[in-house]
Amino acid sequence: MxxxxxxxxxxxxxxxxxxxxxxxxxxxxxxxxxLSIEEKVELKNLLENNIAETRRNEIATNYAKTREEEKSGKLEFPSDINELKNIL
Known part of the structure; x- marks a missing residue:
């Protein structure tokens, strides 16, 4: 596609x-x-729900990846606040 x-x-x-x-x-x-106003509202609701579901799936996927990185020791956070700010 x-x-x-x-x-x-x-x-x-x-x-x-x-x-x-x-x-x-x-x-x-x-x-x-x-489309009629009713159909437009229904389409809007469908799209909003689809977008929310897609975002939730993205968050869940990222959470799972982060947990795996944490378990494998690949996830590290600096203890220095200035270093952390530079990363962000």
Missing amino acids: PKKDFAKNTIFVKKVDMRTLAFRFSDIVDKIYS
Whole structure:
């Protein structure tokens, strides 16, 4: 699937039974604008929930990686506050 580059009017491709459907981002936006207010609210809620779930999964993955690094001794934090500030 092509990468998303909204500024360049990306084409989204989805394979469906030996056929390929392509959608430009602007076409998708136009379709969204043509939805009823109820459909737009539902789409907004779906996207917000999806974004929250994606973020939670990212946090869980990063937590698991950090725990593994900690257990293997690869995770180190300096005791000097100035050194810690430089890292951040």
